[in-house]
Amino acid sequence: MKQLLKQPGRLLGLLFLGMSSALTVQQAQAEHDIRGISQGANGVFNLYAYPFNMNLPEGTSLYMWGFGDLDLGEGASHQAGANYQLPQYPAPTLIVTEGEAVTINLVNYGVPDNISIEMTGHEIDSQCIDIPAPGGPTPTTGATNCTAGLFTNEAAVGQAVSYTFTAGSPGTYIYHSLAGQNPGLHTEMGLVGVMVVRPADYDPINNRTAYGAGTGTDYDHENLYLMTEVDPDIHIQMEKGHKNHFTNTDRYAKVWFINGRVFPDLFQGDYNTLFPNQPYEALVMSRPGDVVLVRNVNAGQDAHPMHYHGENLRFIGRDGKMLSSDGAVADLGRSDNTINSQPKQTVDALWTWTGKDLGWDIYGHDAGHNCIDVSPRDGYADANSDYPGEWCNDHGKPIPVSLPGVGDLTLGGWWSGSPFLGDTGDLPPGEGGLNPFGGYFLVWHSHAEKELTTFDIFPGGSLGSVVVLPPGTPIE
C-alpha cells in the first residue's frame, strides 16, 4: 500500500475516480475466487428455471431461459451473492468438493419446454419430486409428476426433478439442460453453467490448488472464462412462441459472450445491478508474480480460439482430468497463448505475468525505488523491496524508446498515460480515466476476431481482459 500512494499521480488517479474508499475495505480473502454457490444447509442445490430478458450494450434485448438459485443465495461464496435469486446467464456456478454427494433439485417455473440437467463427466440419477421450498430439503412426497425424456427425467412447467451424483475428480465441468422438444436449443437459450470441483484437501487460505497439495497446481487467483454464443433470431422466435420456426441447421451466431456478458459490460464487476441477470464479470486481476488459475470453458455450440495476452498459459487439466503421467503431478501440460476450445470442453491452465526480461524498469528507472534480491536469490525482488517480485536484472534500466506525444496518438480508455506499472500520466480531458491504479491491461479474447462484435457492432463480444496491478494492490 505504501508504494501505491508514493507518487502523486497515483493518488490523484484514485481520488478522481472515487476509488480511495476501496483501499480501506479489508477483504475476508486476500485473493480472487470464482463466484458461485455451494450446497446449502440441507445439503442440496435448489435451482429453478424461468425466462428473462437481458440487455446488450448496443441496445438490443435478448429473451433468455435461465437457471436461478431457489435458495436465494444461501450458499453464496461471497457476500455480494447473498440474496441473489434471479434467473441468470450463465447459470449459477456450483462449487463442490471431490467425492461430495451432490443433489440438484430443479423446478421449472416457466420455461416453455421440458428442461433437465446433464453434467459433463458425470453419471446422474434422477427422480421426480414435489416442488422444493426455497432453502428446503429434497421433498420426500409426490415423486410422480415429472416427464421421462430421451436422456433423463425432465421438468415441464410446474414440475420438479431431483438429480443426484457424486462429484468426480477435481476440475471444471459444464452442466446444461438437454431435454424437451428441441434439446439443441437449451444451451443456446441460456440453460448452461459450470460446476467447479475442488480437491478434498482444498483450503481457501492455506491450500489453494486446483487438484490437491503436491500436484503442482497452486494458485493465487481463480477465474472463470466461460464462452458462449447466441443467434438472436432464435431468441426472437422463442419469445414469440414460435418454437417450430427454428431448425438447428439455421443457427448462425452473431453475439459472443464471456461469463454471460459482452464487451464492455464484462468489465463492470460481479453482481452489478446494471446487469441484473448477468452476475459474473470477466475482468481478471493479478499482480506481478501471482498465479492465476484460468478455468477456460466453452459452453457454447461453436469452437472458439481463446487468446490470452501478456504471457503463455500452462495447461494443467482438461474436462476435469489432470494432465498427468503418473496421477500425482500435473506434468503433461504444454504451454500456449491460445486455447483451442471446442464445444463443452474445459481447460484448466495457469497464467503468471512477472514483467521479467522486458529490458527496462517497469516501475521507471528514475523513480528511486530499490530492488533487493538476497533471499531467495532468484532474480526477483524480495518481499522487503519497494516492489516485491520486480525482475532485478531490469532494475534501473531506462525505457529504450520515447513515446510520441498525445497529439500523435489515439488513447484507449484503459491507458493510464504512462508506460510504467502503477504510474499514471497526463492525458487530455476526456481521455483515459478507466485505469486509476496504473495497471497493465492485457486483453484476453477470442482470436476468431469476428467474435469481438455484438450483433455487427465492434468492439463488443468476447473481448475480455486481465489487468496486472502494482504489488500491494488489493484484489477481491
Added chain:
Amino acid sequence: MKLFSKQALAGAIALALLGISGQASAIVNVQCPGDNNGDADWNDAGESQPANTKCMHLIAGDSYAMMSDGNPLYTFGFGDQTGTAPDQVIGEGILSAEWPGPTIELNEGDHFYLNLTNVGTVVRPDLFDPHTVHFHGFPNASAAFDGVPEVSISINMGSTLTYYYNIVEPGTYLYHCHVEATEHMEMGMLANLYVHPIQDELGCFDFGADNPGTTEYDPVRIPNGNCAAAVGSGGYVYNDGDGTTAFDVESAIQLSSFDQVFHDASLFVQPLPFALLEGNYPQFNGRGYPDTINPDPLPAPADATDPIADPAGVNGGKVTGTVGEPLTDGAVTQLLGSRIQLDRNTGEQRLLLRLSNVGLDRFWTITAMGLTMKVVGTGARHMRGIDGKNIYKEAASHNFGGGETLDIIIDTTDVAPGTYFLHATEVHQMSNATQLDGGMITEIVIN
C-alpha cells in the same frame, strides 16, 4: 478511381492532417540506436550497428492484392520501408501495403526497435484509422508495447510509434494490427514472425548456477555436448538441450482467409458485415493455389473484372472500370510463395513448418499427405512438461484456430522422392471462391 502520383497523395495526407489535427506534430520519427539519419539502417557513413540490435521501419497503410482467380481485393496492411529516408517514407509507403505483411525474423538476444509509421489509407480518404503492431505471444508483454488500442496507444496518420522488444523466447509468433481488430485483420494487417534460439550459436547447453560475485542474477549457460551449434541454413526450433528440435529447412506459412464481400464493402464505402463475415478465399501466405507454388513476387496488382459477379467481363475493371489499370504505383504486394523444396543430396532431411493461423471465423486442420507431422512447439514454446520430458505429438494432421501457432517437424529420411501436398483437410477450403483446386494447397518437393 484515377491514380495519383505518390507525391500528390502524400501531399493530400499532409493537408488532411493540417485540417483535422491542430495539436498533432505528425512527423515520421524513427528511433534506432546507431542510425543517424532516420532510415532505420546502418548503411550510411559514420553509422555502426550496436551489438544484438535490430531495427525495422514498417508502414501501415492500404493497397490491393490479387486473388488467384484474378479478383482484385482492397487491403489494409504493413509494408517494409527500412532504409527509406524519413521524408520519403509516406510517399513511398502509400499503396504499398504487403499481403501478408513483411516477415519478421529475429534471434534470441536481439534488442528489436520496430518503428511503425501510419501512412493513411488513400483509397479511403474518409478514414482516419490509427494502427498498431501486436506482437502476438510476446512473453510478459507490457501494455505500452502490446498494441491493443482499447487499453493502450495507437499511432495516428502521419506519425511514428516505436516499439521496443527484448527478444528472449524463441519460437513461432505472428504479428498483426489490433486496431478495430475485426476490420483491420480481415483487411490484411497480418504477418509471420519468428525467433531463432541462442542454441543456434552456442550448441546445446544447460543452465548452471548464478554467477558468483555478481550483482545480477545470471545463471550461466554450460555446454552439455548434446548438439553442436547450427551451421548453414538449418538450426533448432528451441533451446531443447538435446537436439530434438533440429531441422534443415524451415518454412513459415500463415493460414488466412479473405471474405470478398467484406473487402468490397470496404472498397466501396459500405457498412462492414461483421456478423456475416465468412472467408471465401482461403490462403497460404496471402495466396491461393496455384499462386502458392510460385516462388516469385506476384506482379503488381492491376484492375480486373470481378470473376464471380461479372464472369463475362461486361462491366470492365472492378475498381477503376478499366481492365489492366495499375492499382498501385508499381508496388508489388504479394511477395511470399510457399512452395517447399528439400534436396536430400545436400543433407536436407528435416523440414520445419512454422504454421500460424489467423483465421477470423473458423478453424483449419492441416495435413501433408503421406508425411508425418511432429509438433514440437505450440504458442512459441517448446512442448516439454515440467519434469523435462518432451511431449511432442506425431500425427497426420493437426487442427488449430485463429491465434494458434504450431512448430511442426517433418522428417523425410524414409520418404520416397516426389511432390507432396500440404493442404487443409476441410477440402472445400481448397478453392479460390468459386474456382476449384485452389486455396489452401501448396507443394513439398522432396528430391
